[in-house]
Amino acid sequence: MAPLLEVRGLEAFYGTTQALFGIDFELQEGGITALLGANGAGKTTTLRALSQAVRTRGTIRFGGTAIEGRATEDVVRMGVAHVPDGRGTFTALSVEENLRLGAYARRDKAGTAADMERMYQRFPRLKERRAQQAGTLSGGEQQMLAISRALMLKPRLLLLDEPSFGLAPLIVAEIFDILGEINREDGVSMLLVEQNAALALELAGHAYLLETGRIALSGPSEAIRRDEAVRKAYLGY
Amino acid sequence: MEALIQQIFAGLATGGIYASVGLALVMIYQSTHHINFAQGEMAMFSTFIAWALLQAGWPYWGAFLATVAVSFAGGLAIQRIILKPVEKAPVLTNVIVFIGLLVIFNSLAGWIFDHTIKPFPSPFPKSSGAQLISPHDLGSIAVMLVVLVLLYAFLRFTSVGLAMRAAAQNPESARLVGIRVSWMLGLGWGLSAAIGAVAGMMVAPIVYLDPNMMGGILLYGFAAALLGGIDNPWGAVIGGFIVGVLENLLGAYVIGTELKLSVALVLIVTILTVRPNGLFGKTVVTRV
Numbered sequence: 001m002a003p004l005l006e007v008r009g010l011e012a013f014y015g016t017t018q019a020l021f022g023i024d025f026e027l028q029e030g031g032i033t034a035l036l037g038a039n040g041a042g043k044t045t046t047l048r049a050l051s052q053a054v055r056t057r058g059t060i061r062f063g064g065t066a067i068e069g070r071a072t073e074d075v076v077r078m079g080v081a082h083v084p085d086g087r088g089t090f091t092a093l094s095v096e097e098n099l100r101l102g103a104y105a106r107r108d109k110a111g112t113a114a115d116m117e118r119m120y121q122r123f124p125r126l127k128e129r130r131a132q133q134a135g136t137l138s139g140g141e142q143q144m145l146a147i148s149r150a151l152m153l154k155p156r157l158l159l160l161d162e163p164s165f166g167l168a169p170l171i172v173a174e175i176f177d178i179l180g181e182i183n184r185e186d187g188v189s190m191l192l193v194e195q196n197a198a199l200a201l202e203l204a205g206h207a208y209l210l211e212t213g214r215i216a217l218s219g220p221s222e223a224i225r226r227d228e229a230v231r232k233a234y235l236g237y
Numbered sequence: 238m239e240a241l242i243q244q245i246f247a248g249l250a251t252g253g254i255y256a257s258v259g260l261a262l263v264m265i266y267q268s269t270h271h272i273n274f275a276q277g278e279m280a281m282f283s284t285f286i287a288w289a290l291l292q293a294g295w296p297y298w299g300a301f302l303a304t305v306a307v308s309f310a311g312g313l314a315i316q317r318i319i320l321k322p323v324e325k326a327p328v329l330t331n332v333i334v335f336i337g338l339l340v341i342f343n344s345l346a347g348w349i350f351d352h353t354i355k356p357f358p359s360p361f362p363k364s365s366g367a368q369l370i371s372p373h374d375l376g377s378i379a380v381m382l383v384v385l386v387l388l389y390a391f392l393r394f395t396s397v398g399l400a401m402r403a404a405a406q407n408p409e410s411a412r413l414v415g416i417r418v419s420w421m422l423g424l425g426w427g428l429s430a431a432i433g434a435v436a437g438m439m440v441a442p443i444v445y446l447d448p449n450m451m452g453g454i455l456l457y458g459f460a461a462a463l464l465g466g467i468d469n470p471w472g473a474v475i476g477g478f479i480v481g482v483l484e485n486l487l488g489a490y491v492i493g494t495e496l497k498l499s500v501a502l503v504l505i506v507t508i509l510t511v512r513p514n515g516l517f518g519k520t521v522v523t524r525v
């Protein structure tokens with residue numbers, strides 16, 4: 001089966017500074033793939049490259065179609081939802097308006113209301129706060145909102161940038177459980193960027209490890225977890 | 238007492254004009270953080286379009302609506318063609334473009350319609366003298382309120398309006414939900430050009446039509462926007478009414494009409510130093 005996402009020789013640039021130096025990876029439809037690495041390794045940049053929010057070279061094929069050179073808005077319309085670094089909350093808008101915006105690019109307006117209800121079922125705390133200004137939510141609630149907003153697109157691929165960042169372990173566990181549930185029940189494929197390798201390897205079936213803009217290592221999560229030398233050298237646990 | 242009330246009503250009428258000019262400035266400022274210095278000249282040019290249509294025998298409200306539509310399209314086109322290429326350029330580049338637009342519209346109007354001062358009709362009945370408020374003042378307040386209500390409904394209740402607000406607040410996130418941010422800026426330009434056109438047509442019967450008619454009014458509109466908080470549309474509206482009333486009362490009782498324009502300048506400087514966020518400047522609560 002052809003992969004859902006196929007990346008070859010991907011380079012990314014901030015102005016003249018190069019942040020990715022020709023990385024290759026792929027992602028199977030329906031799977032969860034983790035992208036690990038230390039601070040500054042290029043994880044966020046990789047997601048930005050996939051959303052075409054940064055200048056790139058190389059090829060990115062999504063569902064068999066080339067993405068490179070398209071506008072971010074058009075990549076989104078192809079079914080790639082991005083939960084950005086820092087959550088990207090529309091802080092001055094209400095929770096419900098944030099969710100409505102998530103469905104902005106969708107054609108089937110009828111399904112939107114039903115999906116909003118489903119988000120509220122998954123995250124009852126968002127429902128309680130639906131009329132509240134989103135900037136007043138707690139960090140965990142904002143992360144739930146960011147994930148729900150991305151899902152409102154009905155994406156084929158969900159890009160997640162450190163969803164555990166700055167959150168208490170209990171909330172992180174809750175969020176990761178729900179991510180697994182969404183993957184199983186709705187069949188949404190995910191590319192999960194994490195610094196918390198142990199956590200990510202539990203959820204993901206496959207993982208890549210980035211080191212200063214290059215892929216240093218890849219393989220099934222199981223194998224990486226079992227390999228003590230790798231764990232010690234790269235993942236720090 | 239009656240004279241005082243008359244002054245206040247007259248102030249509210251001009252205040253409505255300042256409010257809409259301020260609102261037009263805020264619409265663009267919110268999403269680009271630029272003050273469009275050409276806003277006044279664009280409104281003036283729109284008013285000339287209305288005048289030309291009226292000269293050609295169009296009925297007033299037909300000319301009014303056509304002018305609003307043409308101004309909307311013109312504002313959108315200016316953003317798409319002239320401003321989009323400099324979207325990411327430094328502030329100064331944009332300022333130069335605005336000044337360029339100002340000069341172009343001013344001389345274009347002078348060249349096409351010449352510089353003689355022209356009367357511009359009011360759609361409302363003539364004043365009979367004994368009223369507290371002239372029909373034109375009352376009518377123009379009503380027109381401005383209709384514009385405000387329509388704008389509010391658009392921003393609040395339509396999905397494109399929501400997308401505009403989202404794009405103004407957080408362009409990166411807006412792109413990530415598929416909003417074409419650059420087109421939202423274009424829409425903002427279209428709307429502010431349309432609002433400016435209404436303001437121009439409402440003020441022209443009072444100040445008469447000529448290429449320089451909006452100069453002072455833009456200054457008052459800017460004062461209104463600053464007073465209300467430059468990033469808050471509804472603040473700009475309230476600011477406009479306050480500035481209008483203040484201007485009229487000070488002009489009538491304190492400093493006389495010759496010095497009226499300096500009211501706006503003094504107000505601008507005072508606000509910038511004392512309360513840069515204005516009376517209603519937004520404080521968005523954010524937790525990280």
Ligand SMILES: Nc1ncnc2c1ncn2[C@@H]1O[C@H](COP(=O)(O)OP(=O)(O)OP(=O)(O)O)[C@@H](O)[C@H]1O
Pocket residue numbers: 014017018019037038039040041042043044045046195
């Ligand atoms: N806006 C930017 N301008 C210039 N360089 C940048 C920019 N953003 C990131 N970089 C550089 O690109 C490289 C990769 O950064 P990136 O943010 O992708 O790392 P990361 O793996 O997401 O790190 P973290 O775990 O800290 O989020 C770094 O060297 C960083 O300094």
Ligand SMILES: [Mg+2]
Pocket residue numbers: 043044045085161
């Ligand atoms: Mg990062």
